Amino acid sequence: MTIQSFTFNGFMTNMYVAHREGEAAIIDASCASSAEQQQVDAYIDEHDLTVTHLILTHAHIDHILGCAHLESTYDQAFYLHPSGTPFYDQAAQQAQAFGVTIDPPERSTIPLTPDDTLTVGGVRFRILHTPGHSPDSVSLVADEEDIAFTGDVLFQDSIGRIQGLPQTSKADLMASIRTKLLPLGDAMTIYPGHGAVTTIGRERKQNPFLNNQVPGFAE
Ligand SMILES: [Zn+2]
Ligand SMILES: [Zn+2]
Known part of the structure; x- marks a missing residue:
């Protein structure tokens, strides 16, 4: 599987x-400006890809700024964990709170839960519910591709933010990392x-939040 990343x-x-x-899945919709959106569309065009899935890891504002554009361009709705629906439906209010502008998404999301498996170009992704940074955070895992x-x-050397955001939980976040992500094994590449990009092995060894090096995050 080929992974193209954009920031x-x-x-x-x-x-x-x-x-x-x-076949392609687009994971998160951070393309905010029309120049950013064109970059993504050009990549899809140049590689002659059919977009089969639009997926959100969670519905924080920075991950949904391009949803309206991608929904209409690829004529489909986004997959999102059901607990993210209120965030998604309040995209305009989120944008206002963070001082950014958004073209609000128009379609209802497709519920994505740990019972689901998504197949993209023959690669199976299973869904892990990994809340804590947000209630709707999910991780998409393709075991055969690691x-x-x-x-x-x-993150590389860090973890999801829990301060200044609604409905966070430090206990849930650490449980998600320790009981759901670390067991994926050291060879698993994390996007x-x-x-x-990092690996489970690197973060298990070096991430200060997982190695008793950050006050308040000791095991
Ligand atoms: Zn977030
Ligand atoms: Zn984010």
């Missing part, structure tokens, strides 16, 4: 096009919502 908007939010055999899209749960 867009003032929050420096990653989005990914994951494709194989001409890749996972984890949104704002686990996060912000910052560089």
Whole structure:
């Protein structure tokens, strides 16, 4: 599977096009400006891809700024964990609170839960519910490819923010990382919502939040 990453908007939010055999999933919608949106569309065009899935790791504003554009361009709705629906439906209010502008999405989301499996170009993604940074955070795991899209749960040398955001939980966040992400194994490559690509092995060894190096995050 080929993974193309983009980093867009003032929050420096990653989005990914994951494709194989001409089928593509778009993971998160951080393309905010028309120039950013054109970059994504050009990539899809140049590689002659059919977008089969639009997926959100969670519905924070920085991940949904391009939803309206992608919904209409690729004529489909986004998959989102059901607990993210209120955030999605209040996109305009979220934007106002963070001082950004948005073309609000118009379609209802498709509920995405741990019972679901999504297949993209023959690659199966299972869904892990990994709340804490937000109630709706999910991680998409393709075991056969050793890749996972984890949104704002686990970053290189950091973890998802829990201060100044609604409905966060430090206990849930740490449980999501320790009981759902770390067991994916050291070889698993992590494509996060912000910052560089990393691996479970690297973060298990070096992430200060997982190694008793940050006050308040000791085991
Ligand atoms: Zn977030
Ligand atoms: Zn984010």
